[in-house]
Amino acid sequence: MVCLPMPTRTMPPTPSARRARPIERLRAPLAAPPAAAAEKERRGIQSIEVGMSLLLALGRHGRPMPLKDLSKAADMPTGKAHPYLVSFAKVGFVVQDAVTGYYWLGPTAIQLGLVSLQGLNPVREATPDAERLAEQTGHSVALSVWGNHGPTVVRLVDPIYPLHVNLRTGTVMSLAGTATGRLFAAYLPRALIESAMAEDYKRLGPDIATPLKPEEVDKRLVEIRTHGLSRSTGQPTPGVNAFAAPVFDYSGNIVLGITLMGSSGVFDPSWKGPQARAVKACAAEVSKRLGHQPGSVD
Numbered sequence: 239m240v241c242l243p244m245p246t247r248t249m250p251p252t253p254s255a256r257r258a259r260p261i262e263r264l265r266a267p268l269a270a271p272p273a274a275a276a277e278k279e280r281r282g283i284q285s286i287e288v289g290m291s292l293l294l295a296l297g298r299h300g301r302p303m304p305l306k307d308l309s310k311a312a313d314m315p316t317g318k319a320h321p322y323l324v325s326f327a328k329v330g331f332v333v334q335d336a337v338t339g340y341y342w343l344g345p346t347a348i349q350l351g352l353v354s355l356q357g358l359n360p361v362r363e364a365t366p367d368a369e370r371l372a373e374q375t376g377h378s379v380a381l382s383v384w385g386n387h388g389p390t391v392v393r394l395v396d397p398i399y400p401l402h403v404n405l406r407t408g409t410v411m412s413l414a415g416t417a418t419g420r421l422f423a424a425y426l427p428r429a430l431i432e433s434a435m436a437e438d439y440k441r442l443g444p445d446i447a448t449p450l451k452p453e454e455v456d457k458r459l460v461e462i463r464t465h466g467l468s469r470s471t472g473q474p475t476p477g478v479n480a481f482a483a484p485v486f487d488y489s490g491n492i493v494l495g496i497t498l499m500g501s502s503g504v505f506d507p508s509w510k511g512p513q514a515r516a517v518k519a520c521a522a523e524v525s526k527r528l529g530h531q532p533g534s535v536d
Contacts (some may be wrong), residue, residue, distance in 0.1 A: 250296060288314075293347065295421040300531065302340035351529070360485060361392055362492040363523045368496060371520045372397045375513060377500035382411060382418050382482075389422045389436055389495060390411065401499055403475050412474065414455065418497045421468035421482040424459040425492040467518055471507045479505040481514050483521035488529030496521045 295311035296303060299315045304312070309319040323341060326332040330346030364381055378401040381393035389411040413419035413434055423431045435455075461466045468482040479502050485494035498517040499505075506513050523533070 245387070252271055288351065289326070292319055292322055293326070296332070296341065296343055302335060302342040304338070304340050304470075308341055360487070360524070362530060363527055364485060364494055364496065365393060365395075367520050367524055368393065368395045371496070371498065371516060372396075375498065375500070375516055377401070377498050377505065377513065378403075379517075380405065380418065380495075380497040380499065381423075382495040383493070384422055384426065385410065388418075389418050389438070391418075399447065401478065401501065403478060403499065405499075415474050417468040417470035417480045417482040418495050419468070420458055420462060420470075421484055421495045421497075422492060423455070424462035425484055425486075465509050467509065467514055469507060469509070469514075472502060477502050479507045479513075481517045483517045484525075485521050485528065486525045486530040488531075490530065493528070494521075494524070496524070 240464065278478040291312040292308060295308055299308075299311060305316055305320065305323070308323075308336040309316040323332055323334070327334060327344065330344040332341050332347070333344040334341050342455050360475065361381055361383065368379045368381055372395040374393055376397045378397065381395075382389045382391050385389070387410045391405060391407055391409045391411065394405065394407055413431070423435075452513040466483065470478075470480045472478065478499055480497055480499040482495050484492045485496060487493045496517055498513055500513065531533060
């Protein structure tokens with residue numbers, strides 16, 4: 239006779255076991271949503287962010303401030319601001335005048351700022367902005383610096399449909415005959431401009447570098463400083479309009495020119511038109527990153 243194994247019988251769970259299962263599920267850790275996990279990783283120290291408002295207020299004001307005014311500028315009660323300032327003073331971010339009690343940026347803040355400014359390259363800083371400007375407006379954009387022979391194009395960004403002009407990287411722009419050239423003439427020292435005007439005439443000849451009378455030069459330079467822009471309409475290239483805006487560094491010196499160029503049929507030459515506003519805003523943003531404070535240029 240063959241003995242077959244008896245089938246195993248599964249015993250039903252006891253009532254206590256059945257009750258334990260949902261409890262175990264409730265105790266199991268829940269995975270955080272991806273967005274919540276990412277937000278947790280980005281979470282910083284709030285007290286540092288709050289205290290920074292005092293340093294930013296000092297920077298915006300531009301000169302030493304008493305505690306009352308500084309607290310008001312930072313939108314913070316004086317009792318809350320004072321401990322922050324004590325800590326900032328210990329690490330050199332602020333200093334307090336022993337006589338007046340006014341607060342100002344300290345040596346540590348100045349040192350960090352100088353290190354950052356020394357590492358800035360105007361062309362590198364402006365290139366992404368120039369590319370966005372060309373994409374948003376559909377017009378060509380040129381970045382120029384003051385070189386040995388005058389305003390020199392160092393970067394040229396074309397939109398989808400490039401503007402056919404005799405312009406390329408390395409081109410030296412006429413000082414009097416182009417919007418870019420007049421932009422530098424408006425913000426560089428007069429002695430430098432007078433000698434450069436003469437060299438401009440010799441280098442390009444009277445047909446290209448049309449000499450301007452001193453009174454006409456002064457008139458155009460005043461116009462540029464008034465609007466914060468240099469403009470050309472159909473000259474030197476017929477059918478092409480342009481606006482050039484200055485980029486300033488932390489000391490208020492012009493370090494770069496951003497020129498927006500387009501066909502006269504689709505390029506508004508008015509001082510408050512969309513093209514003028516766009517290039518001016520672009521230059522102002524780059525200047526801000528280079529440490530320029532608006533109003534520091536006469």
